Amino acid sequence: MSPHSETARQLVRDLIRCPSVTPQDGGALGLLEERLKPAGFTTHRLRFTETGTPDIDNLYARIGRGAPYLVFAGHTDVVPPGDTAAWRFDPFSGEIADGQVWGRGAADMKGAVAAFAAAALDYAAANPAFKGSIGLLITGDEEGPAVNGTVKLLQWADGQGERFDHCIVGEPTNTEALGDTIKIGRRGSLTGELIVHGTQGHVAYPQRADNPIPHMLRLLAALTEPPLDEGSQRFDPSHLEILTVDVGNPATNVIPAKAHARFNIRFNDLWTPETLEAEIARRCTAVTDGGHYELSFHPCNALAFVTEADHFTDLAVEAIAAHTGRIAHFSTSGGTSDARFVRAYCPVIEFGLVGETMHKIDEHVSLADIDTLTAIYREILDRYFA
Template sequence: MNPTLELACELIARPSVTPDDAGCLELLAQRLAPLGFDCQRIDSGPSGERVHNLWAKRAIPRTGRGDAAIKTIVFLGHTDVVPPGPLPAWSSPPFEPTQRDGRLYGRGASDMKTSIAAFVCAIEQFLGQNTQPAMDIAILLTSDEEGPSIDGTRVVVEQLQARNERIDWCIVGEPTAVQRTGDMVKNGRRGTLSGRLTVYGVQGHIAYPHLARNPIHQALPALAELAALRWDEGNAFFPPTSWQISNLHSGTGATNVIPGSAVADFNFRFSTESSAESLQQRLCQVLQRHGLDYHIDWTLGGQPFLTATGDLLQAASAAILETTGLHTELSTSGGTSDGRFMASICPQVIEIGPPNASIHKVDEHICLEDIAPLTDIYRRTLERLNALAAA
């Protein structure tokens, strides 16, 4: 069996639904330690809901050189998976890795346990050919990417920043491909800013509207204006910022009562052309112009990040071409990833992974023919970056 496939199966067999790690990190630490990695657990969160994090780093001898002179590449990923959903709907048990019809089935097969297995196997192959590399190599793994993402990568990045860890390049193993591994690389992600808007009115009998104030009637014109606003035009890498309402709640349940408040949940997915602060300010100006009595609870899920060019993108693109013959497409589409946290301390962050068509679905899978190329892309990227570090 292909080593990456074998390790992926071992990981899929562990039911690591967020935030449970189910022993994945211990398995990986045991695999990395013999390669010279110092494996540190940086777990976080309340008792009973503890998030499991692993920071594993293989540092080269300094031999008179300071840390600033040595490059570091980090592979970033998550061992947690979303719940499998209704078990009878699966063609095979979600935590029993199953091969059929040229595919590997199981929860996490695509998102993203195969990528983690490819990280490890690529590093093993690289170190087998480069016993004295010119750069440090690290892996950061968490069990809290699919969940709140509060005690996972963000916490580890804060600790790395506090101790002045230098990180030059980061590869995130999120499933980024469309048809074949390597056909798309994410070189950035949009920011995400959510809000819960509460518009206050005056509750009353529906037959006496002059004695009440209907918050739904007051809110709708403002919401319609917000939905029609052009927040920015985007740029060469990002589409225009979007604003969407996800939930709208009001009413007591009775048909003869004007409600006292209305609540709308909304979200911005924003480009680098806008800031969270500017979006907040513009939205509040609309609400104030409509004379609303309101309150907003804001949640900034992540800032946008972008790697427009650089050594990492060039090395990865060349590795993809050499492995697959594909000229990869760059994209910033899709949701958020933990790359948004790493981007705060690392100047070059990209995402490379397998096709994402089945992620979070029943019968999640990856084509077997996509596995070996993924490992090769990671290994060849390491080789190119190592040559740069040694120059």
């Protein structure tokens, strides 16, 4: 086992042992800072706040000077473990068994954070006079509202004059085996609310009431059919999913006065939030006189984007192939990630571990994959600064 693989194995266990359920840090960022600072990294701990959202700790670390500047981005916060009694091991124990490391965040994404931190430490130690810079952007808010995390960390870095050339986000991108997928983009996400107003009344006298539920059903049918589009060159079709329909009616003999629905759209690069909102409003207007409903949208901070293939994506594919024998394919599938914020500052790709167990009971990843991912990140650094 190479020294950087051994470092990554220990670091992922130590990180898992930090109970960093969003918005709690659990000591994870301090642990990383303790590893990076003695090795020559300049570090900044940054706490961002905003009314109505949790205060969040973040970490920015850099070693080297000038360009080119390659930055790794990731998060140490994790989703709640759920029923801890259902886990094979304590979800914050970092237990090793059957060639796997077990615990909440092993796949998403403490494993990748450990791997790129170990690779950066190893490269900097072996190349003390390398020309360029290596950075780490680590947040504790990716699994939460994503308000006081990466977006503000990037704004702060930009205000300090930090200029990134490329970024790798360590999200668990692979579906079946390490090395099968690189994310080069993500769909956008837009959430909307629909309220239909009726007139409450007795079910035995419907002529004296106006039931909002049939109106709501017609509106929701118009939102889902026909499909928004058939997809684009790099993206699957946009998709609207109804999340909830509520009337708050516990009675069996009362027609409700109001119905409320929430929906989310994962949209491709054929749309912007503005054009999508206009299309949803058009569909609603087409099936009602407009006087019985309210349509609103949540603020959108997740736009569809794609990173064009270039020498950097080629370099990543070659490094992955060198250690896995697989030719990674480019994908834009899945949910949102903090790459949506990074893309405003520099080209960004995502590559991490296999995501099969992320957010599940008994989340775990292969130790061999931790070793290989660390070696891939190290290979990317070698090639990038060659």
